[in-house]
Amino acid sequence: MGEVPRVEVDGLWRSFDGERVVDDVSLSISAGQLTCLLGPSGCGKSTTLRMIAGVDRPDGGTIRLDGEVICDPVGSLPPEDRSVGLMFQDFALFPHLDVAGNVAFGLNGARSARRSRVRDLLDRVEMGRHIDAYPHELSGGEQQRVALARALAPKPRVMLMDEPFSGLDNRLRDEIRDQTLDLLKEEGTAVLLVTHEPDEAMRMADEIALMRGGRIVQRGVPYNIYNAPVDRDAAAFFSDINVIEGRVQGALTETAFGQFLAPGVPDGTMVDIVIRPQHLKIDFDRKGRGPLPTPAEGTAARGIVQRARFMGGESLVDFRMEFDGSKLVASVPSVFLPEAGTPLWLMIRRDRCFVFPRKGSESDDASTERSANS
Ligand SMILES: Nc1ncnc2c1ncn2[C@@H]1O[C@H](COP(=O)(O)OP(=O)(O)O)[C@@H](O)[C@H]1O
Ligand SMILES: [Mg+2]
Numbered sequence: 390m391g392e393v394p395r396v397e398v399d400g401l402w403r404s405f406d407g408e409r410v411v412d413d414v415s416l417s418i419s420a421g422q423l424t425c426l427l428g429p430s431g432c433g434k435s436t437t438l439r440m441i442a443g444v445d446r447p448d449g450g451t452i453r454l455d456g457e458v459i460c461d462p463v464g465s466l467p468p469e470d471r472s473v474g475l476m477f478q479d480f481a482l483f484p485h486l487d488v489a490g491n492v493a494f495g496l497n498g499a500r501s502a503r504r505s506r507v508r509d510l511l512d513r514v515e516m517g518r519h520i521d522a523y524p525h526e527l528s529g530g531e532q533q534r535v536a537l538a539r540a541l542a543p544k545p546r547v548m549l550m551d552e553p554f555s556g557l558d559n560r561l562r563d564e565i566r567d568q569t570l571d572l573l574k575e576e577g578t579a580v581l582l583v584t585h586e587p588d589e590a591m592r593m594a595d596e597i598a599l600m601r602g603g604r605i606v607q608r609g610v611p612y613n614i615y616n617a618p619v620d621r622d623a624a625a626f627f628s629d630i631n632v633i634e635g636r637v638q639g640a641l642t643e644t645a646f647g648q649f650l651a652p653g654v655p656d657g658t659m660v661d662i663v664i665r666p667q668h669l670k671i672d673f674d675r676k677g678r679g680p681l682p683t684p685a686e687g688t689a690a691r692g693i694v695q696r697a698r699f700m701g702g703e704s705l706v707d708f709r710m711e712f713d714g715s716k717l718v719a720s721v722p723s724v725f726l727p728e729a730g731t732p733l734w735l736m737i738r739r740d741r742c743f744v745f746p747r748k749g750s751e752s753d754d755a756s757t758e759r760s761a762n763s
Pocket of ligand 1: 406431432437
């Protein structure tokens, strides 16, 4: 490609009271691309964003905008000179200015050009008819849309958004997310959106950077982050997970669900076989006999339904497994709602499960953290 990224962050770190809350973070975002910085509360997302915005100073690392260094150990460009648009959860509009005044606030240039930019943006967020309204006359969602128009009005090279939707109620949120995404794409700005919600990240992001304890542990398109997590915690961040234990012998681990590949994992290492609830396959009990699974499904194991809950689009079924009394949860289409006490057979889809050496187990080796079982 050879194209210079719009934003390039390299080896950024920041410590408070001797503790690194942002630790060697590197990122790059192209114009027109939306990257989500996703991670649990307190992992360092906002601190990262604040350093890119220029309102906090890193202890080390470099930030470039269109190839030009705007922050390094030697110097730092002030926030107002970075061409960065900001949007936060408490995105307070100026209460004494009407909608047009708010959106025009950061605009320079000829009056007519400013007016047409304001009108155009407000139309695109469907707020054109509220152009003369004051913030207190608007609902939360409407204020949010005005705030987006205000942030985009000066055509920032980068939009930095910190949990911008978390103040909105659920049903409104998806609509505003989609509208925001459309507008950001049309404007072609580079976007870094901070969120702790995996659903939001998957809905919005071209790329997700998964953060934990100040570090980015995985980067990739949503599909890959979800379907090829780097470790058990990365898998668990996106959904409930089931974990089946095994011990490796000859690059294989033997379980009640059959054998699983564990390439490169030394003998004796304990592994976690991780599978999401929707990737367990379920079949009926035929007078005590199970189905004959295909090789891709391994061996079926029998469990007794403990509880089944109708969730609208799916049913959540809790099982007590007969082989060791362990609990597994399956998510199945909601046409299926078995009664407690029903015996059923479960299979693990090999192409959908992940095998990770257990943390703290002997011979923990980063190069063997993941293995494909396809
Ligand atoms: N100005 C500060 N002084 C001291 N500690 C801070 C400061 N800002 C953030 N922290 C700490 O840094 C860690 C990361 O915070 P933050 O970046 O806000 O996380 P996130 O946005 O992922 O929830 C937290 O433990 C937080 O308490
Ligand atoms: Mg935060």
